[in-house]
Amino acid sequence: MVGYLVFLAISTGIAALFSLGLNLQWGYTGLINFGHVAFMTVGAYTTVLLALKGVPLIIAVPLGAGLAALLGLLIGLSTLRLREDYLAIVTIGVSEVIRLIVLNEEWLTRGTFGVQGFPLPLATWSPNLLMRLMMIALLTLIAGLTFWRMWQWFSKQLQQGKREGGFPVGSLILGIASSLLGLAVYVAGVMALYDYTYKAGLMVLLLLVLTVIFWQMERLARSPWGRVLKAIREDEEVAKALGKNVFWYKLQSLMLGGAIAGIAGSFYAWQQTSVYPDDFIPLTTFEAWTIVVLGGAGNNVGTVLGAIIFWAYNTVTRFVLPALLPFDDARLGAFRVMVIGLLLMVLMVARPQGILGKKEELTLGR
Amino acid sequence: MAGNENKAASDLSFNEAPTVIEEDFEVAEDVAANESTLPADMPLTRSDTDIKNILIQVKDHKPALQTSSVPILAASGLCKSFGGLRAVDDAKLEVAQGSITGLIGPNGAGKTTFFNLLSNFIQSDRGRVIFDGEPIQHLQPHQIAQMGMVRTFQVARVLSRLSVMENMILGAQKQTGENFWNVWLQPKQVILEEKQQRERAIAILESVGLAHMAGAYAGALSGGQRKLLEMARALMTDPKLILLDEPAAGVNPTLINQICDRIVTWNREGMTFLIIEHNMDVIMSLCDRVWVLAEGRNLADGTPAEIQKNTQVLEAYLG
Numbered sequence: 149m150v151g152y153l154v155f156l157a158i159s160t161g162i163a164a165l166f167s168l169g170l171n172l173q174w175g176y177t178g179l180i181n182f183g184h185v186a187f188m189t190v191g192a193y194t195t196v197l198l199a200l201k202g203v204p205l206i207i208a209v210p211l212g213a214g215l216a217a218l219l220g221l222l223i224g225l226s227t228l229r230l231r232e233d234y235l236a237i238v239t240i241g242v243s244e245v246i247r248l249i250v251l252n253e254e255w256l257t258r259g260t261f262g263v264q265g266f267p268l269p270l271a272t273w274s275p276n277l278l279m280r281l282m283m284i285a286l287l288t289l290i291a292g293l294t295f296w297r298m299w300q301w302f303s304k305q306l307q308q309g310k311r312e313g314g315f316p317v318g319s320l321i322l323g324i325a326s327s328l329l330g331l332a333v334y335v336a337g338v339m340a341l342y343d344y345t346y347k348a349g350l351m352v353l354l355l356l357v358l359t360v361i362f363w364q365m366e367r368l369a370r371s372p373w374g375r376v377l378k379a380i381r382e383d384e385e386v387a388k389a390l391g392k393n394v395f396w397y398k399l400q401s402l403m404l405g406g407a408i409a410g411i412a413g414s415f416y417a418w419q420q421t422s423v424y425p426d427d428f429i430p431l432t433t434f435e436a437w438t439i440v441v442l443g444g445a446g447n448n449v450g451t452v453l454g455a456i457i458f459w460a461y462n463t464v465t466r467f468v469l470p471a472l473l474p475f476d477d478a479r480l481g482a483f484r485v486m487v488i489g490l491l492l493m494v495l496m497v498a499r500p501q502g503i504l505g506k507k508e509e510l511t512l513g514r
Numbered sequence: 515m516a517g518n519e520n521k522a523a524s525d526l527s528f529n530e531a532p533t534v535i536e537e538d539f540e541v542a543e544d545v546a547a548n549e550s551t552l553p554a555d556m557p558l559t560r561s562d563t564d565i566k567n568i569l570i571q572v573k574d575h576k577p578a579l580q581t582s583s584v585p586i587l588a589a590s591g592l593c594k595s596f597g598g599l600r601a602v603d604d605a606k607l608e609v610a611q612g613s614i615t616g617l618i619g620p621n622g623a624g625k626t627t628f629f630n631l632l633s634n635f636i637q638s639d640r641g642r643v644i645f646d647g648e649p650i651q652h653l654q655p656h657q658i659a660q661m662g663m664v665r666t667f668q669v670a671r672v673l674s675r676l677s678v679m680e681n682m683i684l685g686a687q688k689q690t691g692e693n694f695w696n697v698w699l700q701p702k703q704v705i706l707e708e709k710q711q712r713e714r715a716i717a718i719l720e721s722v723g724l725a726h727m728a729g730a731y732a733g734a735l736s737g738g739q740r741k742l743l744e745m746a747r748a749l750m751t752d753p754k755l756i757l758l759d760e761p762a763a764g765v766n767p768t769l770i771n772q773i774c775d776r777i778v779t780w781n782r783e784g785m786t787f788l789i790i791e792h793n794m795d796v797i798m799s800l801c802d803r804v805w806v807l808a809e810g811r812n813l814a815d816g817t818p819a820e821i822q823k824n825t826q827v828l829e830a831y832l833g
Contacts, residue, residue: 367697368697371691371697372683372692372704372707372708373691373694376684376692378673378675378676378680379676381675382673382674382675383673385667386671386673387656387684388654388655388659389655389659389664389666390664390684390751391660391687404694
């Protein structure tokens with residue numbers, strides 16, 4: 149149970165990180181990137197291959213992220229002058245090209261055999277009691293920040309509810325559910341850290357990286373730089389008419405989002421302790437799209453929440469559905485994907501702005 | 515060859531312009547100080563028939579600017595074809611420093627295309643555009659905006675899901691915080707500038723009567739308010755020349771008054787305008803000089819009075 153909750157926390161963290169990159173590109177800048185997984189592939193493979201050559205991880209990860217950003221630069225330079233729907237086509241093509249390169253260049257990536265046995269962060273480390281307690285303290289700090297942020301959000305919902313004369317039942321349920329989940333993960337994390345395992349260390353590292361990146365993304369979104377991105381999303385002609393170098397800002401957004409996905413790729417490799425070309429199929433990209441749409445585009449909190457809901461759904465259906473339905477594993481898998489598609493459709497009808505999106509934004513004229 | 519001509523033109527402007535312009539500014543400031551009560555004198559609601567009188571009144575209050583003979587914007591020989599259609603065909607135009615210049619013409623005359631060629635939103639096939647003494651036809655639209663020539667759109671374009679205030683601050687040029695690294699490297703400077711720009715934006719919003727909407731989504735504004743916001747946003751860029759594409763189109767008479775009033779006030783403070791407009795009352799009462807386009811070619815240019823008497827222009831308009 150503890151092990152599974154830690155696994156869940158890591159998976160959610162990776163999905164959140166990966167989707168934050170997409171949220172920057174699509175939610176803030178309006179770039180339709182259907183090939184987001186390409187950045188993850190580059191990040192994952194660069195990190196593990198360099199690590200195998202003896203490059204320290206602290207250098208290998210930034211290099212992976214940098215290479216992913218470089219890929220963003222290449223895609224951007226060649227396609228950002230196209231209309232936005234063409235960008236979607238080109239990016240999905242690029243992600244498949246990258247996957248096929250990884251599959252076929254066996255001298256570099258070992259193709260279908262995948263890469264295993266690469267160095268992992270904190271794997272051979274056996275911390276003493278003091279270090280373990282410090283890591284627990286760090287986890288507590290992150291959990292505390294999360295709960296505080298959530299409480300802020302909920303009290304805002306409550307105020308808004310009061311003004312409109314209703315009680316935000318949906319928000320309450322959502323808040324309680326994610327609080328309980330968060331609490332369970334926190335307790336499991338503390339237990340796992342006390343009897344230190346590699347996964348527990350990875351979880352703390354990932355949550356730390358996620359917190360820092362989330363915080364910086366929020367900061368960027370509120371900065372003048374983020375304002376230009378949002379202006380481009382709304383109407384790039386206006387941004388141009390006001391003297392903003394639209395092309396350059398789009399490139400920056402694509403590169404930064406790519407770099408974040410690259411870091412997510414490193415963590416993905418470390419979680420799996422092996423990488424195969426088949427891990428990076430386009431489905432991964434669309435999972436990130438589901439998460440961003442679910443939470444509300446252009447909303448970093450929503451993106452993280454979307455990742456939590458996505459993985460909570462995955463888990464619940466994995467354990468609950470087999471008890472309820474007489475299907476075999478393959479059919480059950482397909483059924484779960486069908487249900488998430490259906491849920492997404494229901495959400496789009498009932499709440500087209502996403503869970504945390506602002507309803508009033510949808511009623512605005514162009 | 516073309517380079518030499520450009521250089522000659524820029525020399526010319528540097529030789530003659532400065533002294534004259536400074537005088538203009540002093541005159542403008544004096545008058546503005548003396549008559550700053552004008553907008554308050556004007557009632558906010560007027561019937562449709564009164565517009566012309568109000569506009570004449572506005573014009574009467576306007577000091578006769580001795581606009582300098584060196585144009586801030588000079589375009590010549592501009593051509594643009596879309597397939598077989600010659601939208602703009604060897605057209606020229608000059609905008610004098612400190613003036614309000616009008617550009618009129620029947621529907622489909624190529625006025626908006628001409629605007630797009632001036633601001634390089636569409637690349638011209640041929641021709642030269644000189645702004646502030648420098649050729650600009652090879653520059654990107656954003657570079658032209660950075661030089662101080664800012665445009666608005668025929669159908670007002672606001673950034674719907676940003677607040678009115680954010681729309682305004684976006685207009686400010688040379689913001690430290692718009693550089694990615696500076697968000698981290700110079701956070702204090704960014705916050706300071708943000709505060710300054712906010713104050714500037716509020717002042718301009720107050721002058722157009724939108725200050726109470728500063729926190730609202732720009733998409734929640736009415737059509738007329740959007741036109742005002744677009745003009746205010748253009749002013750935020752601290753430009754030398756503002757191109758207005760039909761500022762009065764689809765706007766109710768009360769707001770037309772307000773828009774014209776703003777244009778005149780800002781012009782008095784030294785801002786130069788180039789305006790496309792179909793509302794003849796607005797054009798004739800605001801403009802110092804009017805250029806007429808028909809079927810992509812220059813038909814006439816002159817003072818509003820001359821244009822009103824020009825038989826060719828009348829024919830073009832009435833068919």
